[in-house]
Amino acid sequence: MKSVRIAGGLGFYGDSWRPIRASIERGNVQYVASDHLAELTLAILQKDRLRDANLGYTRDLVPMLLDLLPLALPRGIKFVLNAGGLNPLAARGALLNALKKAGIKLNIGVVLGDSVLERLDDLQAAGVSLAHMDTGEEIERVREKLLFASAYLGARPIVEALDAGADIVLTGRVADAALFLAPMVHELGWKWDEWDKLAQGIVVGHLLECSGQATGGNFGGDWRSIPDLAHIGYPIAEVWENGEALITKAPGTGGRVNFDTLREQLLYEVHDPAHYLTPDVDVDMTTLRMEEVGPDQVRVTGARGRPAPQTLKIVAGYDDGVMGQAMIGYAWPDALAKARAAAEIILEQMREIGLQAEETLVEYIGYNSIHGPLADERHVEDLNEVYLRIAVRCADRQEAAKLGRLFPPLALSGPPFIGGAGGMLEPRGLLGIWPTLAPRELIEEYIRVSVEES
């Protein structure tokens, strides 16, 4: 029976591509599919693009491919990446230049049409409310502050590019798992109404889209039992025509693939496991089976699919103020009490200088900065050290920066025994996320696919 082998690439912009080398060299794969886009990433890319119209894609694309292509080309391996971000054409331009310089000839496909920021008026005119899909709030409050709006596309346009001979496909926003489903549909000839096969394909894509999280990274069980995370292998899938799949990793790599590491990733961020909605299929994971069939080998079968939804999800981002933050550390004895006294000083001085903050957060690193109000208070009396961190949400950078300037005087005029007082951090722009839905035909009529040779 025909099968295809696909390697998981990056899990986010900033992830390491070193483990992909092992998958290419020793994983016997035909494709690498790589996810570079989180919700926050598009805001970063929008800032890049506003500064320079030739940017707006994830800039790891060119160095990553220049590193991997010498290994991948002799093996005929193809790439599917959403590194196009908000500007897939500019991403292709940059890649074409780099490949020409390197003397590499390849066909590069792009998928366009996910960015709908300029078409929001048209969508509203067509009767789409663009209301927040979780809260139902109307979009007017944030409409003028929107920085980007991108629809999650499915696998079809990527398949179109592969069918047209693309060796590398660059997309903007697509459902992460669609990056993986596309090569399966292209190679195995699945039809768009073979829901159970498509569901298996999405499950495999979801298992592979977060790099090391499928192979023992961020493992919430017995993390000490996972070997050699320094050389973790990223996940690899073999998928057969009938939809059955085997998840594994390259021989000689660290990490682990077993029932436990995979079930953690399978349910990661899926909400209702009986209805994992993607543009290509509504996936039911509650019928799925995972069996360990060998060392670092798990067979995945039995996902069920229902027809694809009539709407596509759009995620828009809007300017939501600026965060100012600062930190200072206090030593034993009474470290937490000192940090609390310092917080009182700062909060009082914030009031006196009239610092305009829409929200103020006080955290004690070493005590409650991660679990917040759920932190266990039974062990706080004798801590070796505690850092005070204060963060504020302000309307602009100038206002946010006022917080940091209140901290240095604490060194000489606050409670004793400090360390790490250089904690004045640059104010950082904050991004509100606006998820909404639109009828798919209103989005899909604008999808364009093109393939160009380097």
Added chain:
Amino acid sequence: MEEQLWRRVHARSGDKGDKADISLFAPDQATYDLLAREITAERVRQHFSGLITGKVERFEVPNLLALKFVLHGALNGGASRSLRSDSLGKSLASALLRMLQYPQSGS
């Protein structure tokens, strides 16, 4: 034995917008049955009070011996606008395991 339950159960959490998404995984059927009986959506909501502002949904995934909780209003508006150190809610999974650490406290 019961004090060690949190060591035998594992968990992972992630985010979507302002929602946290936490999965709990049992090592065997008996533990799954115990978790499914004890760890109700309402108890999880109470456990996280002060940290979340919305409702809690629970989904059962018996084929994976797993429970899934979706916590609404859980991330200070969402990772990219949050002021918190754990803006992505990556550690909310371990905060949920605290419920199992002292089960007699009836949290």
